[in-house]
Structures are given as structure tokens and as C-alpha cells.
Amino acid sequence: MLAGNSWVSVPNLKDVAREAGVHPTTASSVLNDASGNSRFSPETRLRVEEAARRLGYVRNRAARSLRIRKSHTVGLVAGNLQNPFFALLSLELEKLLHPLGYELLLTCHGADNADDEHRLAQTLVERAVDGLLIWSEMREGHSSHLSIKPACPRVFLGCGPAREPAITIDIEQGITLAVDHLLAAGHQRIAYFSPAYARTSGLPKPRPELLLEACRRRRIPKPSLLYYDGESWDLQAAVDGATHLLPRLDAGTGVIGYNDVCALACFLAAREKIQNLPVVGFDGTSLVRAMPAHLPYVDLRPALIAEKATALLFSLMQGTAPRPRRTSVSPIFVGG
Numbered sequence: 001m002l003a004g005n006s007w008v009s010v011p012n013l014k015d016v017a018r019e020a021g022v023h024p025t026t027a028s029s030v031l032n033d034a035s036g037n038s039r040f041s042p043e044t045r046l047r048v049e050e051a052a053r054r055l056g057y058v059r060n061r062a063a064r065s066l067r068i069r070k071s072h073t074v075g076l077v078a079g080n081l082q083n084p085f086f087a088l089l090s091l092e093l094e095k096l097l098h099p100l101g102y103e104l105l106l107t108c109h110g111a112d113n114a115d116d117e118h119r120l121a122q123t124l125v126e127r128a129v130d131g132l133l134i135w136s137e138m139r140e141g142h143s144s145h146l147s148i149k150p151a152c153p154r155v156f157l158g159c160g161p162a163r164e165p166a167i168t169i170d171i172e173q174g175i176t177l178a179v180d181h182l183l184a185a186g187h188q189r190i191a192y193f194s195p196a197y198a199r200t201s202g203l204p205k206p207r208p209e210l211l212l213e214a215c216r217r218r219r220i221p222k223p224s225l226l227y228y229d230g231e232s233w234d235l236q237a238a239v240d241g242a243t244h245l246l247p248r249l250d251a252g253t254g255v256i257g258y259n260d261v262c263a264l265a266c267f268l269a270a271r272e273k274i275q276n277l278p279v280v281g282f283d284g285t286s287l288v289r290a291m292p293a294h295l296p297y298v299d300l301r302p303a304l305i306a307e308k309a310t311a312l313l314f315s316l317m318q319g320t321a322p323r324p325r326r327t328s329v330s331p332i333f334v335g336g
Contacts, residue, residue, distance in 0.1 A: 011055040020044075020051035031057070074313065075105045075124030077117055077134045082233035084260060084285035085302065086135070089157075092306035093133065100314070105129055118148070125152045131313045136160040137203045153316035155309050159203035165316060165325040167309045171203060174298040174331035175210045175256070178280045179218060181296060181333060182254035187278055190215060191224040191249055193242060193266055194258035195232050199225070207258065223256075224249060232258060238265030246270055246277070254278040260287040263295055284334070296335050305329050 017027040022044060030040060030048040051057075074097055079086045086108070094104050105124060109116035121134055125148055132154035148154075156166040182190055192211050200206050211223050226248075228241020242265045246255075255277065257263030263281035270277040281288035284299030308327055315321045 011052075011057045013057075015055055016048065016052045016057050019055055020048045022048060027051075071128045071130055072101055073103045073105045073127075073129045075107070075121070075127070075129035075132045077120045077124065077132070077136075078106060078108050079135055080108055080231070080233055081106075082231070084233070084287055085283045085300070088285050089135075089302040089306060092303045093310065096306055096310045100310075102130070121154070122148055131155075131317050133157060133309055133313060134160065137201060153313060155313045155316065157305060157309055165312055165321065166327075167305055167312065168326060168328045169203070169300055169305065170328050170330050171207060172205075172210050172214075174282065174300065175207060176214045176217075177331060177333040178256045178282065178298050179211070179214045181280060181335070182256070182278060183218060183220070185254065185278060187252055187254035188220050189224070189250055189253040190220070191226055191253050191255045192258070193226045193228075193238075193245070193255055193262050195230055195238075195262075196227040198232065198258055199227060211256065224253065226255075233261055235261055235265060238262050239269050242266045242269035246274060249274075254280070256280045257282050259283045260285045260297065263288060263297065264291065267291065267295060284331075296333065298331050299334050300331050301329055 013027050013031070014024050016031070017024040020027060026040060026044065027048050030045050031052055074093075076090060076093060078090060081087050081090065090104065090106060097104055105127065107120040107124060109120055117134060117136055121132055124132060129152065132148075132152050134154060135157045136159055154165065156164050158167075158169055160166040160168075179190060190211070192208060194207065198206070199208055202210075208223075208225055215221070215223050226241075226245040228238060228245065230237025230241065238261055242262075246266065246269055249255075255263075255266050257266060257279060260281045260283045263279050264287050266277065266279045270279070279295055281295050281297030282300075284297055284301065288295045288297040308329065312321070312325065312327070316325075
């Protein structure tokens with residue numbers, strides 16, 4: 001490495017070994033946490049570690065990964081982290097992976113975008129992750145991920161291609177739980193507040209379709225579908241949309257938000273003009289849990305999704321995957 005007008009060498013394992021007065025193999029075993037390093041005395045380990053600190057030695061993780069063919073990283077292709085759900089899912093995964101000695105390598109994409117999913121998954125594989133977790137809202141027949149090379153253990157979250165290992169989410173049940181809550185509270189009319197782009201996206205069907213089916217099964221009027229222009233994570237856009245659209249609702253209508261951001265936007269827009277507007281959140285993030293109004297919400301259970309996904313991925317990585325390899329997580333309703 002060049003510093004000013006002179007070259008400064010980067011310390012390597014041989015330098016550390018020389019400084020500590022041990023064999024390079026000993027230094028390597030101690031610094032790389034090799035399984036056999038318990039045979040070295042505490043004094044030897046301390047001497048090696050202090051020598052490494054004095055010299056400024058930094059482990060070359062890439063080189064070690066090549067030697068042992070493991071990077072101790074798991075790649076996650078997630079949705080936009082400005083969406084609180086994906087931020088929470090990532091944190092839950094990190095909490096599970098760190099005690100196992102793994103780091104989470106994260107990339108993000110727009111929902112329902114096959115090209116982005118494939119490109120980012122391929123990028124993570126090229127970075128030698130040991131396993132992949134891919135959030136996907138693709139339909140069952142989607143198969144572009146099968147072309148990822150080299151092959152890597154992978155688990156899809158949300159939906160994903162048929163016959164691929166996946167942790168799916170029963171969104172239909174979540175919608176039904178929200179409808180039944182509003183009906184039990186005496187609201188025969190239901191509105192759905194969502195970003196416009198989500199009217200045709202979602203898993204396994206777009207949520208407006210699932211809501212229409214739920215209302216038809218309950219023999220209540222078709223829901224009012226309220227769409228605004230903006231991203232699902234953009235609270236200000238959602239508040240502006242709710243301020244414009246909510247006054248059109250009939251009295252006594254209950255509102256289901258596309259996600260917790262949409263539910264919070266409805267609450268904020270309605271609190272001055274529409275007293276006691278019943279709103280149901282959808283996701284189970286801190287946005288609704290921390291609200292003073294204690295909005296009821298459908299909890300998609302990101303902690304459970306992370307737990308099941310981690311268990312399935314590690315079984316695939318170890319070659320002990322169970323059958324079946326697709327598991328559905330059922331949302332729960334949390335009353336306000």
C-alpha cells in the first residue's frame with residue numbers, strides 16, 4: 001500500500017506469528033477461530049491476539065471463504081426497506097442468524113418485479129453467500145429464478161415459484177380476519193385504502209380481489225376501493241390520498257389499509273373530520289402498535305416468517321431439508 005512517497009506493507013499472518021513468537025499455523029488457527037484452537041493455552045491465544053492488534057492485522061474473510069468454501073453469509077432479496085414490514089423482517093432474520101455465526105447480506109427491489117428479483121439474487125450468489133432468502137410476490141408459475149448460477153440453497157418468502165422451497169403467507173386469511181372484525185363491530189360497508197399500483201399486484205392474488213371474495217362470501221355490499229398515487233411506504237402521499245378520498249365514504253364504513261402505513265394515514269387524515277372512523281392495519285409493524293389509538297391490525301407475523309425461513313434454509317444448506325418444503329404462515333388478528 002502506498003502512503004505518501006513510500007510503500008507501507010500490510011501485515012499478514014506470518015508477520016503476526018513472528019511478532020507473537022509462534023508458528024504461522026498457530027497464528028492462523030487462533031485468529032480464524034479454527035475448531036482445534038482449544039489446544040492452545042490461553043497465554044498463547046492472548047499473545048497472538050495482542051500481536052495482531054499491535055500490527056493492525058485484518059483477517060481476509062474472502063480468502064478464508066475460498067479455502068473453506070463457506071462465507072457464513074446469507075443473502076436476502078427484500079422489498080423496499082422504507083416499508084416498515086421489510087425493515088422488521090430483516091431485523092428478525094439478523095437476530096436469528098447472528099447467534100449461528102452468520103451475517104445477513106441485504107439487497108432491495110420493488111415488489112412484483114421479476115427482473116429485479118433475478119438480478120439481485122444473482123448478484124448475491126456471485127458474492128458467494130451460503131444461502132438465499134428471496135421475497136417474491138410472483139405467481140406460482142413464475143420460474144425465472146431457476147436460472148441462477150451457480151446453484152445455491154434458497155427459500156422464497158411470500159409466494160415464489162411452484163415446487164420451490166418457500167414460506168408463504170395466507171393473505172386471504174388476513175383479509176378475512178379484517179372483514180370479520182369490522183362486521184362484528186357493526187360495519188356492513190367496508191372500504192379498502194391502497195396505493196394505486198397495488199390494485200393488480202400481491203400474493204397469491206391482488207388484495208382487492210381477495211377482499212371482494214371475502215365480502216361476497218359474507219354477503220355484504222362490494223367494498224369501496226380507494227386508490228391513491230404513491231408508494232406503499234410514503235406516509236405523506238398516503239395522508240394526502242386519504243384526506244382527499246375518505247370524505248366520499250358513507251357513514252359507518254370501516255376501512256382496511258393495504259399496510260400499516262395506509263392505516264396510519266387514514267387515522268391521521270380522519271381524526272379531525274371523521275370522528276371514530278374504524279380503521280384496520282395490515283402487517284403488524286411498530287406503526288400500529290405504538291399508536292395511542294391502539295388500532296386493530298392483522299399481524300403477518302414477520303418474526304415467525306423469519307424463524308421458519310431460517311430453519312428451512314439451514315436444513316437445505318445442510319442437505320437435510322424436510323418434506324414438504326413449502327409452509328404457510330397464518331396471520332393473526334390483534335384487537336384495538
